[in-house]
Amino acid sequence: MRLSSSLLLTLCLFTLPSCYLLTAYKYRQFKLESLASLRSTPLKKSEEPFAFMDGRKEKTRLQQVLDSMLAPTHTYSFLVIRNDSILYENYFGEITPETQLPSFSVAKSFVSTLVGIALDEGKIKSLDDPITTYLPELKKRDPNLEKVTIQHLLDMRSGIKSLETLKSPFSNAIKLGFGRNITRIALKSKTEKTPGEKDYKNLNTQLLGLIVERATQQKLQNYLQTKIWTPLQMESDASWNTDARKTVRAFCCINATTRDFAKFGRLYLNRGKWNGQQIVSEDWVRACSDPEIMERYSGYKNQWWSRQSFRSFRDSTEALKFQQQNPYPSAVSSRSSRDGRSRMYRVAYRSPAFYAAGVLNQFVYVHPAKKLVIVRLGRTWGNSSFGPDAFLYWVGDQL
Numbered sequence: 001m002r003l004s005s006s007l008l009l010t011l012c013l014f015t016l017p018s019c020y021l022l023t024a025y026k027y028r029q030f031k032l033e034s035l036a037s038l039r040s041t042p043l044k045k046s047e048e049p050f051a052f053m054d055g056r057k058e059k060t061r062l063q064q065v066l067d068s069m070l071a072p073t074h075t076y077s078f079l080v081i082r083n084d085s086i087l088y089e090n091y092f093g094e095i096t097p098e099t100q101l102p103s104f105s106v107a108k109s110f111v112s113t114l115v116g117i118a119l120d121e122g123k124i125k126s127l128d129d130p131i132t133t134y135l136p137e138l139k140k141r142d143p144n145l146e147k148v149t150i151q152h153l154l155d156m157r158s159g160i161k162s163l164e165t166l167k168s169p170f171s172n173a174i175k176l177g178f179g180r181n182i183t184r185i186a187l188k189s190k191t192e193k194t195p196g197e198k199d200y201k202n203l204n205t206q207l208l209g210l211i212v213e214r215a216t217q218q219k220l221q222n223y224l225q226t227k228i229w230t231p232l233q234m235e236s237d238a239s240w241n242t243d244a245r246k247t248v249r250a251f252c253c254i255n256a257t258t259r260d261f262a263k264f265g266r267l268y269l270n271r272g273k274w275n276g277q278q279i280v281s282e283d284w285v286r287a288c289s290d291p292e293i294m295e296r297y298s299g300y301k302n303q304w305w306s307r308q309s310f311r312s313f314r315d316s317t318e319a320l321k322f323q324q325q326n327p328y329p330s331a332v333s334s335r336s337s338r339d340g341r342s343r344m345y346r347v348a349y350r351s352p353a354f355y356a357a358g359v360l361n362q363f364v365y366v367h368p369a370k371k372l373v374i375v376r377l378g379r380t381w382g383n384s385s386f387g388p389d390a391f392l393y394w395v396g397d398q399l
Helices: 005-013 020-026 032-037 061-070 106-120 143-147 150-154 172-178 182-186 202-216 220-229 258-269 282-289 291-296 316-325 388-398
Strands: 040-043 075-082 085-091 238-241 254-256 308-313 330-336 343-350 354-358 362-367 372-378
Touching: 040 220, 040 254, 061 075, 061 085, 061 388, 075 258, 106 150, 106 202, 106 220, 106 254, 106 258, 106 282, 106 354, 106 362, 150 202, 172 182, 172 202, 182 202, 202 220, 220 238, 258 282, 258 354, 258 362, 258 372, 282 291, 291 343, 308 316, 316 330, 316 343, 354 388, 362 388, 372 388
Parallel strands: none
Antiparallel strands: 040 238, 075 085, 075 372, 238 254, 308 343, 330 343, 354 362, 362 372
16 A cells, blocks of 8 residues: 655645645555544444354464464454354454554445445335436436446446556545545546446446435435444444545455444344344345355456355365265366375355455454354555455355
């Protein structure tokens, strides 16, 4: 998350002091202490907070392994909850259970949930509605935007043009992250290709936020407070980063405690219910989590992610047996062993676990079959021997 300092500084010298480039230069390297100085709007804690039970006992072997494996990974916090009981919870450095931590693109999954709620309430008529139904001014920008649906935005398949590299100070990644009027930026959208091909763009989620605001006639932060934050009985105050006009940066930047992020995972673990109250429909949750649907959409649906898992076998019969017994979509491949004397058979299958994810490896992981929620928040991962998502799935497999 770093821009060329010399390029930004040069550009800033020739622009007004209020230019977003100055802000981008100031925050060109993310530091946790910078969070408090960024514009944000508050999310208020519940007057009747829900607390997970403490199920921790004397240190188990798994807890010792997690302590050891997480130590070198630049992790702020790591929380494992099963059946509403905390099995493992650790905070590193000066981080505490009360520290507000950034989630970055985990916020996308919150925004998609608000789309689902607005759909349940009939405020959004259909996910197949053209986005111009709610944002009619886009027709003047590009008539092809009438072919883009809400579902296209949710699945990152809109075909909308948006340069989002961090290497260019003129990219939408910088404008959306630091611009003073992000609604104006979003409403300048144009297409560059026919909808249908996956192309991950922050602009898609920013447009979703605008659609929810138009459909509900509420600011997105107020809708989140009413429909998610208060009903989920959040324990702590939180915040959502905004531009100068108090428009939230919908594509990112909800800042909350680790346990409160886990409550969001619990909502999806329980198929959209919270202590008996249906917050978002079960059909919505299924669309975000069903392994067959996830397989069909290459592991990304409605702003949630799913990872392929793998099992290796030395015997083809055992591989085929595992494939036949596995209830989730799978495929078998083979290759020679390293010494060339035998063959290895690998079964790739879509795990029933799914997760919300943000840059610098923020995760809210949900495994419905095992009643598991895992939250990881931090900076970079910092361990090249295994990836962070693979680590989450490994932890899930151990429990």
